[in-house]
Amino acid sequence: MKDRTLWGLTAGTLLLAAGGVWLPNWAMFLVTVALAKGLAVLGLLILWRTGLMSFGQALYFALGGYTAGLLGQTFHVRDAFLLLAGGTAVSAAVAAALGFLIARYREIFFAMLTMAFSMILYGALVKSQALGSTDGFAITPATFAGFAPSGAILKLPLFWLACATAYFAALGLHRYLLSPMGALAVAIRDNEIRVEYLGVSVKDAVHVKTVLAAALTGAGGVITALAVGHIDPEMAYWTTSGEFVFVTILSGTGSIAAPFAGSILFELLRSFAVQYSPYTWQLTMGSVLLLLILFVPNGLWSLFGRLLRRAA
Amino acid sequence: MSLLEVTDLNKAFGSVKAADAISLAVAEHEVVGIIGANGAGKTTFVNMITGYQKPDTGRIEYQGRDITLLEPRQITRLGICRSFQVPQVFLSATVEDNLLIALGVAEHPRVPFWRKLRTDHLLNEAAVLLNRYRLADYRAQPAHQLPQGVRKLLDIAMAVVHRPRLLLLDEPTSGVSLDEKFEVMDIVMVALKEAGVTVLFVEHDMDIVGRYAKRVLAFYEGLILADGPPEEVLGHERVQEHVIGRGSAGGRRPPPDSAPKGGGHA
Amino acid sequence: MLTFVAIVVDGLVYASWLFIVALGLTLIFGVMRILNVAHGGLYAVGAYTSAAMIGAYFRGGYPPALSYLLMLASAAFVGTILGLLLERGLLRFFYQRDEVIIVLVTYAVFLMLEDAIRLIWGTDAYFAYQPYSLLGNTQAGGLNFANYDLTLIGLAVITGGALWWALNRTRRGMLLRVVIHDRELALFMGINVARVFTVTFVIGAILGALGGAFTAPMISVTFGIGVEVIVLAFAVVVIGGMGSVPGAVLGALIVGLSRSAAVHLYAELELFVIYAVMTLVLAFRPQGLFVRAAARKI
Numbered sequence: 001m002k003d004r005t006l007w008g009l010t011a012g013t014l015l016l017a018a019g020g021v022w023l024p025n026w027a028m029f030l031v032t033v034a035l036a037k038g039l040a041v042l043g044l045l046i047l048w049r050t051g052l053m054s055f056g057q058a059l060y061f062a063l064g065g066y067t068a069g070l071l072g073q074t075f076h077v078r079d080a081f082l083l084l085a086g087g088t089a090v091s092a093a094v095a096a097a098l099g100f101l102i103a104r105y106r107e108i109f110f111a112m113l114t115m116a117f118s119m120i121l122y123g124a125l126v127k128s129q130a131l132g133s134t135d136g137f138a139i140t141p142a143t144f145a146g147f148a149p150s151g152a153i154l155k156l157p158l159f160w161l162a163c164a165t166a167y168f169a170a171l172g173l174h175r176y177l178l179s180p181m182g183a184l185a186v187a188i189r190d191n192e193i194r195v196e197y198l199g200v201s202v203k204d205a206v207h208v209k210t211v212l213a214a215a216l217t218g219a220g221g222v223i224t225a226l227a228v229g230h231i232d233p234e235m236a237y238w239t240t241s242g243e244f245v246f247v248t249i250l251s252g253t254g255s256i257a258a259p260f261a262g263s264i265l266f267e268l269l270r271s272f273a274v275q276y277s278p279y280t281w282q283l284t285m286g287s288v289l290l291l292l293i294l295f296v297p298n299g300l301w302s303l304f305g306r307l308l309r310r311a312a
Numbered sequence: 313m314s315l316l317e318v319t320d321l322n323k324a325f326g327s328v329k330a331a332d333a334i335s336l337a338v339a340e341h342e343v344v345g346i347i348g349a350n351g352a353g354k355t356t357f358v359n360m361i362t363g364y365q366k367p368d369t370g371r372i373e374y375q376g377r378d379i380t381l382l383e384p385r386q387i388t389r390l391g392i393c394r395s396f397q398v399p400q401v402f403l404s405a406t407v408e409d410n411l412l413i414a415l416g417v418a419e420h421p422r423v424p425f426w427r428k429l430r431t432d433h434l435l436n437e438a439a440v441l442l443n444r445y446r447l448a449d450y451r452a453q454p455a456h457q458l459p460q461g462v463r464k465l466l467d468i469a470m471a472v473v474h475r476p477r478l479l480l481l482d483e484p485t486s487g488v489s490l491d492e493k494f495e496v497m498d499i500v501m502v503a504l505k506e507a508g509v510t511v512l513f514v515e516h517d518m519d520i521v522g523r524y525a526k527r528v529l530a531f532y533e534g535l536i537l538a539d540g541p542p543e544e545v546l547g548h549e550r551v552q553e554h555v556i557g558r559g560s561a562g563g564r565r566p567p568p569d570s571a572p573k574g575g576g577h578a
Numbered sequence: 579m580l581t582f583v584a585i586v587v588d589g590l591v592y593a594s595w596l597f598i599v600a601l602g603l604t605l606i607f608g609v610m611r612i613l614n615v616a617h618g619g620l621y622a623v624g625a626y627t628s629a630a631m632i633g634a635y636f637r638g639g640y641p642p643a644l645s646y647l648l649m650l651a652s653a654a655f656v657g658t659i660l661g662l663l664l665e666r667g668l669l670r671f672f673y674q675r676d677e678v679i680i681v682l683v684t685y686a687v688f689l690m691l692e693d694a695i696r697l698i699w700g701t702d703a704y705f706a707y708q709p710y711s712l713l714g715n716t717q718a719g720g721l722n723f724a725n726y727d728l729t730l731i732g733l734a735v736i737t738g739g740a741l742w743w744a745l746n747r748t749r750r751g752m753l754l755r756v757v758i759h760d761r762e763l764a765l766f767m768g769i770n771v772a773r774v775f776t777v778t779f780v781i782g783a784i785l786g787a788l789g790g791a792f793t794a795p796m797i798s799v800t801f802g803i804g805v806e807v808i809v810l811a812f813a814v815v816v817i818g819g820m821g822s823v824p825g826a827v828l829g830a831l832i833v834g835l836s837r838s839a840a841v842h843l844y845a846e847l848e849l850f851v852i853y854a855v856m857t858l859v860l861a862f863r864p865q866g867l868f869v870r871a872a873a874r875k876i
Contacts (some may be wrong), residue, residue: 007492031501039714053678101857101861107677107815108613108677108820109860110612111681112812112816112856112860113857113860115809115812116816116853116857116860117853117857118812119809119849119852119853120850120853120854120857122849123848123849123850123852123853124849124850126849127845127846127847127848127849127850153599163627170405175426176425178428178429178430179424179425179426179427179429180413180416180417180419180420180423180424180425180429181423181424182425182429183409183412183413183416183429184413184417185424186402186404186405187402187405187413189404190401190402190403190404190405191400191401191402191403193364193396193400193876194400194401194402194470195381196384196385196395197362197385197393197400197471198388198413198414198417198470198473198474199384199385199389199390199417199418199421199474200385200386200388200417200423201383201385202511203422217520222546236827238808238809239805242685243590245682245685246682246685249679249682279693279696279697280693280697281693282689282690282692283689283690283691283693283694285686285689286686286687286688286689286690287686287687287690289682289685289689290668290683290686290687291680293672293675293682293683294671297675297679355876359876364876396876397876398876400876
């Protein structure tokens with residue numbers, strides 16, 4: 001089982017990375033951002049398996065982006081790897097602190113509390129003149145271990161970084177889900193009392209999962225910020241969180257690659273919707289979401305799985 | 313030194329006394345039956361011993377150590393486990409996975425994330441439990457599809473994963489069909505005896521209690537009415553009156569004014 | 579001292595606004611266990627309809643005093659139609675599903691409503707100031723208050739009172755409260771839960787539209803007003819405890835007064851303070867301020 005996933009992930013990533021070289025700029029940008037947001041969705045996948053749905057992942061997304069921006073602006077750090085590490089670390093640290101409170105909640109209250117925290121950051125960012133308020137500020141393009149890309153391959157290293165991050169994140173999480181700690185997710189969702197009686201602190205387990213999800217989302221925020229070249233408070237707004245949740249449902253929890261596939265599909269869908277029906281693109285997205293919820297309850301990945309099985 | 317010692321345990325829910333100055337001691341290897349009408353405080357007693365609820369006052373000592381205020385997960389790791397009136401299992405997982413998860417987290421005080429769950433070692437341990445508790449046929453079935461009696465067995469099997477020295481069973485045969493009751497208890501009690509586990513079980517079925525318990529505690533409104541060998545307790549007048557019910561099989565109505573005497577009229 | 583009075587009055591006004599807006603949301607959640615994200619859309623539709631009607635009404639030269647009735651009627655009309663359409667035509671197919679799924683359905687509906695609004699009313703701003711300016715101002719001790727704002731307090735009291743009375747003093751209301759308490763029990767008692775759901779959703783929709791309708795004269799009605807309202811309404815509902823009318827009152831008061839204090843004293847904190855209060859309340863009272871007792875699990 002593990003081998004199949006390992007080979008599948010590796011093959012898929014290599015294909016994507018190689019094929020990406022030939023993609024037109026708009027497509028490469030789209031996939032880069034999609035993979036970055038896919039990291040956030042991956043984080044939500046962990047939480048959803050545990051029976052929790054966070055409506056506030058935008059908090060860590062913005063923390064990642066703004067950390068990268070501030071590291072660049074104030075400390076003149078331009079190396080993409082350092083920025084990635086920094087953004088991820090800050091997100092994880094904040095989640096570690098907030099987790100003491102958040103891990104005590106479930107269901108709708110978990111969703112509301114996480115949303116509240118993200119809106120607190122939003123409010124703080126909007127009111128902060130130093131950080132550019134609603135306009136935000138720009139990020140200078142990153143360097144990659146000293147190498148500063150330009151010209152035709154300007155966006156390629158970032159694209160590859162996105163692919164690599166997605167790959168290792170998926171691999172790591174795959175391994176995590178195969179471990180007893182990972183299996184606890186479904187156990188906690190099904191029966192917390194029994195989990196406690198098995199000698200495990202449910203609160204601690206949930207705490208760890210929120211930190212994991214936060215770290216992933218923070219990483220996604222850094223890469224998105226670098227790709228877009230700009231950061232603004234919208235990254236922390238509840239609609240951003242809503243988007244992540246949307247994609248989580250879209251993709252389903254069937255596979256560790258589903259968040260990324262779903263995210264790419266979502267970005268493609270949105271691009272086309274905005275381009276061809278600029279005044280009704282939300283109508284389109286909303287209808288698609290409804291249709292999915294009605295007819296493909298386990299997410300698009302389950303469709304994919306069915307096709308594979310029929311082909312085999 | 314007794315394995316479990318309870319001193320002056322009190323717990324009230326508003327005006328209802330679930331535990332009224334309960335004191336008792338349980339020695340190792342005892343098999344104790346707990347009987348009492350609904351609301352007499354039996355499950356609350358089990359909840360308090362295992363940390364799910366905390367007493368208002370009193371002490372609970374296990375192997376000489378004060379465990380009164382500990383959490384269920386700490387008490388489990390010390391060696392006291394329990395099964396539930398309504399089986400608490402992971403409904404969406406298969407029977408085997410239920411046991412694997414239990415075994416996986418029991419192995420290590422800090423749940424590992426670097427090891428895999430489906431190792432040969434754990435699979436073998438799960439197989440042992442599957443066989444011992446007659447769950448092998450249901451191995452790959454999701455728990456929500458199991459009949460009640462089998463679910464109970466799974467619940468108990470998960471309770472013994474931590475190799476407890478003291479096991480509390482909350483109504484192990486409730487919801488189990490009459491013809492299966494003895495079968496279930498036989499399976500469970502034999503397994504536990506082999507492992508040398510001290511058992512306290514809550515039961516409503518007096519036949520079961522009479523057959524498997526060496527000592528019986530009768531609860532009533534938070535008090536222990538009687539404590540002794542089954543013949544003595546089951547025949548005890550006040551036990552007959554408040555627990556078994558007047559006129560039920562084996563009970564005799566005492567004359568209205570007679571003071572309760574010790575000793576049985578069995 | 580003057581600042582204190584200003585804070586209190588502004589706080590009460592804002593609290594009244596919040597209360598009216600959040601009331602429908604908490605009712606729907608209490609009875610149906612649905613976190614209705616589309617509530618923001620209903621608010622927006624209510625606002626646009628009201629603004630458009632007021633514009634046409636005053637151009638037509640009709641008696642100004644009746645414009646308030648018009649606002650009420652338009653909200654009732656729009657709320658009923660949309661409420662029925664949404665509940666009967668869409669939501670009821672998802673009642674068996676996970677709570678989160680239903681939230682996503684309402685989120686999808688919200689997205690669709692946003693575009694529908696844009697299609698019908700375009701992206702221009704609507705100013706329906708007449709009902710607002712008609713009532714004039716009150717000068718008191720150096721402070722200036724718009725009477726419309728003050729009547730909002732009255733509207734909140736009336737709406738809240740009416741709903742409370744309906745829930746607690748009528749037979750139908752009692753049925754609703756049974757469903758709030760325990761849906762399964764209500765089913766066993768023979769209560770037509772499906773009908774209760776429809777009625778509740780329609781009332782909730784009307785209340786949402788009402789919030790929008792009466793806000794329209796106070797603001798410039800533009801695209802996107804629904805988006806901000808949702809999170810505010812959620813904050814109030816969560817603080818007060820879901821499904822509780824007194825809770826919504828308390829939640830609205832707490833949020834309204836806190837925000838007013840922030841605006842007057844330390845404007846930087848304005849957006850911050852609402853969610854900080856929400857977080858604080860959740861930290862100490864996880865279920866909100868008006869908790870419902872839960873049965874023992876094992």
